[in-house]
Structures are given as C-alpha cells and as structure tokens.
Amino acid sequence: MSSIPSLLRDRIAATPDAEAYRTPSHDGWTSLSWREVGERVRRLALGLAEIGAGPGTRVAILSSTRLEWILADLAVLSTGAATTTIYPSNTAAESAFIVTDSGSTIVIAEDDDQVAKLRSVQKELPDVTRVVVIDGTPSDDGWVVPLGSLDGGGSEGGEGGDGGDGGDYDAMVDAIAQDDLATLIYTSGTTGRPKGVELTHDNWLYAGAAVRELDLISGDDLHFLWLPLSHSFGKLLQVVMIDIGVPTAVDGRLDRIAENLGALRPTFMAAAPRIFEKIHNTVAATVQREGGAKLRIFGWARRTGLRVVRARQRGVAVPLTTRVEYALADRLVFAKLRERFGGRIRFFISGSAPLSRDIAEFFDAAGLTILEGYGLTETSAGSFLNRPETVKFGTVGPPLPGTRVRIADDGEVLVGGRGVMRGYHGLPEETAAALEDGWLHTGDIGELDPEGRLSITDRKKELIKTSGGKYVAPTYLEGRIKAACPYVSHVFVHGDRRNYCTALVTLDMDVVRPWAEAEGLPAEAEALREHPRMREEVAKAVDQVNAGEAGYATVKKFAILSEDFTVESGELTPSLKIRRKVVEERHGAVLDAFYDGA
Structure with a gap:
C-alpha cells in the first residue's frame, strides 16, 4: 500500500x-x-x-x-x-x-x-x-x-x-505516492508562532504498522x-x-466521556493526563466528602493496592497476606470503579503531556492500567509506548518498532525513523535546525534505562534554573501537587532566575463546590480561594510533595487564583498544556509579589 x-x-x-x-x-x-x-x-x-x-x-x-x-x-x-x-x-x-x-x-x-x-x-x-x-x-x-x-x-x-x-x-x-503530503498540523506551541508540521502518507503508514506489530x-x-x-x-x-480493523466509537463531547464509557463498555481509550487527573480527583473528593466508614475503607484499599503495585514495579513477590487483602480491596472498592468505566477496560493510553506517577499507580491499583507513551507532532504522535506486560511508571516505555533514539550530550532526546516529519511548512531554516544530522531534536530532556525505556524529565526550554544555579523540572512538581489534592485543577510552578520556587494554583470547581457546600464554605472560587480551609487543603498537598524534594526544588509560597486556566483564555494550548509565557505575563504581579523583600 x-x-x-x-x-x-x-x-x-x-x-x-x-x-x-x-x-x-x-x-x-x-x-x-x-x-x-x-x-x-x-x-x-x-x-x-x-x-x-x-x-x-x-x-x-x-x-x-x-x-x-x-x-x-x-x-x-x-x-x-x-x-x-x-x-x-x-x-x-x-x-x-x-x-x-x-x-x-x-x-x-x-x-x-x-x-x-x-x-x-x-x-x-x-x-x-x-x-x-x-x-x-x-x-x-x-x-x-x-x-x-x-x-x-x-x-x-x-x-x-x-x-x-x-x-x-x-x-x-x-x-x-507514499511521500506525498497527507497532513498539515500546526503545533499549538507553548511559545511562539505555530509551525505547520508536514506529515506524509508514509509517516502515518509507519505509525499504524508499528502499533500493529506490538x-x-x-x-x-x-x-x-x-x-x-x-x-x-x-x-x-x-x-x-x-x-488493524478495530471498531471505534466516536464522540468528541468532553462532558459525555464518563457517560459514554459506561454505555459503550469499550476495551481501551486514549486520553491526555488531565482526564485521568479529573477522574482521580472526583473519586477522591467524593469519598472524602462522604467520610466515615467509606473513607476509611477507600483509604485502606488504596494503601493496599499501592503496596501491590509498587511490589510488582520492583519485581518482587507480593506476600500472601497482602494478596488476600488486595482481593478484598478489589471487591469492596476497585471493582466498582472499573464498572463505572463499563467493566471491560483492558488498559488506558496516556499521551500529550507527562502523567504523574501517583495517578498511574492509583489507576493500576484499581486494575485500570495506564500505558504512558510519548511522541511529538513532528514524529507522527507515536514514538514510545509502555507495554502491558512490562509497564514501568515514570517512563514512556521503549521505542515503537522502527523508531531510533539517542540522548545528546546535553540530555536532549533525539528521534529518528520513518515517523519523523518531512519538515515545517515554508520554514526551511527551522526545518534544518530541527532535523540536524538526520535526527529530530525534540526539545525534551530525558534518559534511557538499561531496558531501553525512556524517561522524560522536562522540556529543554522550560527547565527552571534558580538564581542559585540549580535546575528544577516544573511539570514534575505540578503533576505531583495535582495528584496530592483532589480540589486542584492546574498548578504552575515558577522560579526561573529566582532564589526559590513558587506556584499558582487553580481550583476544579466541579470537584470543589460539593465539598465546599457540605462544609458550609463559600461555593464560588473568588470567595473560596483565600478561605483558610481551602488554603489548608492546598498547603497540605504542597507540604506533602515538598517533603520528598531537595530544598531548592520545594515550593515556598503559593497563591490560589480565582479563575482556572482554559484554552479560551489562552493559558492552555488546545492539547491542554500550560502556555507558560502567557501565564507569567498575565499573572506577573502575583508572581513578583512572592519575591518582595526576598
């Protein structure tokens, strides 16, 4: 063909x-x-x-x-x-x-x-x-x-x-012909003018064949x-x-995702991390609001499931007593969660942005394994993918068959193979720079483990370098804070050329509002963001994440914003990544105030 x-x-x-x-x-x-x-x-x-x-x-x-x-x-x-x-x-x-x-x-x-x-x-x-x-x-x-x-x-x-x-x-x-142009996709870009990525029929044919081979x-x-x-x-x-000839149910309405999962009973679905964060936070907030025995059982089931998941990740045997406890936890909690998604999910696939390890572990404990992958528009979307039998959380898996990878001296991930774009439309200089020496320069920093699985640590241009010369990966911290607090929608970690890191936090009002009403708190973001109870919930998550980080990588101060980041406001790309420069410019006064007198 x-x-x-x-x-x-x-x-x-x-x-x-x-x-x-x-x-x-x-x-x-x-x-x-x-x-x-x-x-x-x-x-x-x-x-x-x-x-x-x-x-x-x-x-x-x-x-x-x-x-x-x-x-x-x-x-x-x-x-x-x-x-x-x-x-x-x-x-x-x-x-x-x-x-x-x-x-x-x-x-x-x-x-x-x-x-x-x-x-x-x-x-x-x-x-x-x-x-x-x-x-x-x-x-x-x-x-x-x-x-x-x-x-x-x-x-x-x-x-x-x-x-x-x-x-x-x-x-x-x-x-x-195979080399004919098939698709022009304009990178939404977290910075700068969008570039049209030229992808040929052969780029897509390779990607399809590579996934089939898995x-x-x-x-x-x-x-x-x-x-x-x-x-x-x-x-x-x-x-x-x-x-491959797989039947596909198609419905792009985001507000119908949960309903459609229950009605369709699919066997797999791909999503951006934000969807998995939203599901996790909704479940966690619901049981917290219900409290009592349900909260205690959920907490116990979660801890039991995480022990099993982490043992499997280390490749060690799960003790018999833990296996018995996990079977009970599955019957009481996790089986009900799987049923909400139709009861037939074999795995989810996550891409487009980094997936928090905490979120990945929770879903795996529930028997809803997420296979994280990685790719760029410039590589026809798919370059790496975890396999169900060897999934390693914190990595995006090994390369797809036929994709080549190497790590440059400065840590940048370089990708080669049939999936790499023809070039940027009408931009020969940018094309030459991106495809230098026959390798696509991804702009991402990463490393390979002994099994060939890739870990992405951050965007090369988005690493924070503090005034003390220390490098901090903001998206890693952002993902962990979101996973630690079910009421948080987005986190923006700041600190480039500053002497410590700070954060802007937005609230997921779909999750927060029922909790706030049950607690007798204001149900609107503007009134809630400075309320001591709300700040206490966010502070607990920040402190929890800080406890596992080096001093220079901890978040010293945070502010809760009254409005969420959205695509419509320009603070998110259409693929739900934070446009960091837009956020910094729009909330510059708040960020600067963190460092007054510092």
Whole structure:
C-alpha cells in the first residue's frame, strides 16, 4: 500500500462487513461497516474533486471530533489533496493564519458558528473558494455549501471500481505516492508562532504498522475516541484503527466521556493526563466528602493496592497476606470503579503531556492500567509506548518498532525513523535546525534505562534554573501537587532566575463546590480561594510533595487564583498544556509579589 486511502481500501477488502465506526444517534448509537464507510468516502471524495480538491491542494477541517471529521479527512486524502487541521477552539485570527499559511483553498467547517468565524475574516481568505459546512446553512453567494451536496455525488455503485465512478476514485487513490503530503498540523506551541508540521502518507503508514506489530489490540476490541482529531494523537489513533480493523466509537463531547464509557463498555481509550487527573480527583473528593466508614475503607484499599503495585514495579513477590487483602480491596472498592468505566477496560493510553506517577499507580491499583507513551507532532504522535506486560511508571516505555533514539550530550532526546516529519511548512531554516544530522531534536530532556525505556524529565526550554544555579523540572512538581489534592485543577510552578520556587494554583470547581457546600464554605472560587480551609487543603498537598524534594526544588509560597486556566483564555494550548509565557505575563504581579523583600 502507498497511502492512507489505499490502506482503507485494503481494510474494506479484508473485513467489509465488520463494524468500523459507532456514532451517537437520537436513540443510542449507530454503526457503520467498513464497506459503508468506503462508499461514503468514495462519494465525498468525488464531490470534493469536483470543487477543486486534488494533488497539490490543501483542504482545512475546522470541526470537533465526530464521524464526519474522519470521513471528510479520508475523502480529502483520496483526492490526492492534504488535510490541514484546525481546532474548533481556535480564534478567527488563528484560523485565518492556518488557512492562509497552509494555502488551503477549501475549508470544511462543523456548523454555522464556525462558518461565522470564517466569515468574519473572509477578506483575509482570498484563496478559499468554498466552505463546506457539516451541520449548517448554505449561503446565497455560493461560498458556503452543505456537506450533503458533496456526499451525494457520484453513483450508488459499490466502492473501488464496482461501477459508476469507482474507476475515477480508484485512479485518484492509485496516483497517491507514499511521500506525498497527507497532513498539515500546526503545533499549538507553548511559545511562539505555530509551525505547520508536514506529515506524509508514509509517516502515518509507519505509525499504524508499528502499533500493529506490538499486538496490543485487535478487531475484537472496541475503541472509544473522543480526542481532538485536529491533534496528531487523535489522527494517529484514526490510522491505527484502520490498519488493524478495530471498531471505534466516536464522540468528541468532553462532558459525555464518563457517560459514554459506561454505555459503550469499550476495551481501551486514549486520553491526555488531565482526564485521568479529573477522574482521580472526583473519586477522591467524593469519598472524602462522604467520610466515615467509606473513607476509611477507600483509604485502606488504596494503601493496599499501592503496596501491590509498587511490589510488582520492583519485581518482587507480593506476600500472601497482602494478596488476600488486595482481593478484598478489589471487591469492596476497585471493582466498582472499573464498572463505572463499563467493566471491560483492558488498559488506558496516556499521551500529550507527562502523567504523574501517583495517578498511574492509583489507576493500576484499581486494575485500570495506564500505558504512558510519548511522541511529538513532528514524529507522527507515536514514538514510545509502555507495554502491558512490562509497564514501568515514570517512563514512556521503549521505542515503537522502527523508531531510533539517542540522548545528546546535553540530555536532549533525539528521534529518528520513518515517523519523523518531512519538515515545517515554508520554514526551511527551522526545518534544518530541527532535523540536524538526520535526527529530530525534540526539545525534551530525558534518559534511557538499561531496558531501553525512556524517561522524560522536562522540556529543554522550560527547565527552571534558580538564581542559585540549580535546575528544577516544573511539570514534575505540578503533576505531583495535582495528584496530592483532589480540589486542584492546574498548578504552575515558577522560579526561573529566582532564589526559590513558587506556584499558582487553580481550583476544579466541579470537584470543589460539593465539598465546599457540605462544609458550609463559600461555593464560588473568588470567595473560596483565600478561605483558610481551602488554603489548608492546598498547603497540605504542597507540604506533602515538598517533603520528598531537595530544598531548592520545594515550593515556598503559593497563591490560589480565582479563575482556572482554559484554552479560551489562552493559558492552555488546545492539547491542554500550560502556555507558560502567557501565564507569567498575565499573572506577573502575583508572581513578583512572592519575591518582595526576598
């Protein structure tokens, strides 16, 4: 095979009637077979070709995660064009930059709100000939057309040459080469201007084949996909499921994740660490609020589970008495937690940002092992992944088959292999710097253990160097504090060129509010943040983390902010990483006050 569309065609030929996707409907969930997916992709591809999509062109998708995103992407690729991804949370100005910088001439938008965003910057989009709206209203001037008008194009003959336009479709697919551009993904970036990462069909084909070689999943699994398909992690999962033939339930609504897990009963799901932190904190806060016997049993079960997990991590035998206690803890506590997620989860996968060891250990104790992985947009999202049988918390596992790694003299992680990007779009100097000596310079600091598993300690550019010359990894401390206090949403550790470290803390009001109301405390963040009880809860977590750190790496002071960091405020990237410079600039007065007189 030479392309993602040819991979899809092979999948249809191998398992035409097997379930491919499951999508929400008014009375539950509706399934599509691989054959039905192929028919819809073929018709949509022919419709897109009629309005100008083809080799050398780019089509942008501005939508949340849904079945139509996947169908549109596969159709765009089938024409020989490349897909440019845009987060639905991007502003009009950000969207205009991506569309113009990528040279996209067609935009597929989710709804009227996204179309309105494009309309507001239409003068900046002179090369956009058509906007295709998934759920929305066509325009009188012909600039906006409904997706259905394209999806109905072509004949109703079977896919892949069964009649009608099948020959035209096959000819388009056959003309695509492995090295052709498939995807332009703009790095959201914690600093600086976004760069368009050019990923070829071969980049994605490698990633799919590498995961298949691990033999982790099969057609008997059910994958639940909610991650943004605008992000490389979501796109990787899309390709992997086609390669292996795994049915995928697709629903990008974050507020439905817990409900969908219970209803769908998937066997695995990928997520960013923030989702696992949220689940952990909700559970911990609930039992704390209930108190009494439930809190004592939960605490005992957790301690028992952690003894088992840590013994397994050290490779030592678990004593018989501990095994008996753990079986009871599982029946009383952990089995109920697994049932909330449908009762069939074999493992979770975590990527996009560092996962706290404390969170990983808690989930493993509950029989919900999280396999942490690592990769960049520049490496097609997947480069390293823990394996279920050899998972090592605190590491992102060994490299995927075919990925090369070495550690530079300054500790930077360098990656090579077929998954590495072609380059940054229109930025030859940045491309040359990133791909120096044939290795991708990741910008991350890490080390390899004797078994070849990689540990990421921090971003090269984000390490804090105190005025005393000591280096501190802020994301490590941030993750530990979040895990130690269920009421915390985000933590921002500061201290570069300062004489000690401090922190900004935001509250997870979904978790805090029930606790505050039960305790007779103010239920609003502004009133709660300076309340002695609230500060006491956060201080306990900070002190707990500080107890295990060297003096220079401890947090000496903290402030609780009245508002959480969000994507909309610009303090988080769309993949939920903290934009450190934005936070420092926005809260500079608070940070400076920590050091007054110091």
